[in-house]
Amino acid sequence: MGASFRNIGEIEELVGCDFLTISPALLDQLHKSDKKIEQKLSVAQATTGEKLPKVSYVDDEAAFRWALFSETMAWDKLHEGIRKFAEDAETLKEMLKEKLQK
Numbered sequence: 001m002g003a004s005f006r007n008i009g010e011i012e013e014l015v016g017c018d019f020l021t022i023s024p025a026l027l028d029q030l031h032k033s034d035k036k037i038e039q040k041l042s043v044a045q046a047t048t049g050e051k052l053p054k055v056s057y058v059d060d061e062a063a064f065r066w067a068l069f070s071e072t073m074a075w076d077k078l079h080e081g082i083r084k085f086a087e088d089a090e091t092l093k094e095m096l097k098e099k100l101q102k
Contacts, residue, residue: 004081008033016041023088024095 004021005011008029011022016039022030057064068074 004077004084012037013040015039021085021088023084024091 005023005026008026011020011026011030012035014020015037055067057067068078
């Protein structure tokens with residue numbers, strides 16, 4: 001699932017992705033845009049690419065935590081993303097509340 005976008009250009013490059021988490025501000029920009037956006041990603045593209053080995057941490061939480069902790073950027077971005085997601089959830093809740101009260 002794509003998330004933590006900084007501008008609508010990043011979102012446009014992932015058109016075709018099944019799930020994206022988009023901040024309220026960027027959703028508003030997309031809503032106001034009249035730009036025609038073409039699909040960039042598809043299942044066909046995904047299945048023809050290089051096969052990567054699967055890594056599984058099922059039943060091995062310690063290995064998962066060590067792998068996550070070993071990747072400093074992943075660790076930092078995970079926490080940053082969770083905080084931003086929570087902030088955006090509150091913003092979206094307020095926007096919906098405002099619209100429902102009209």
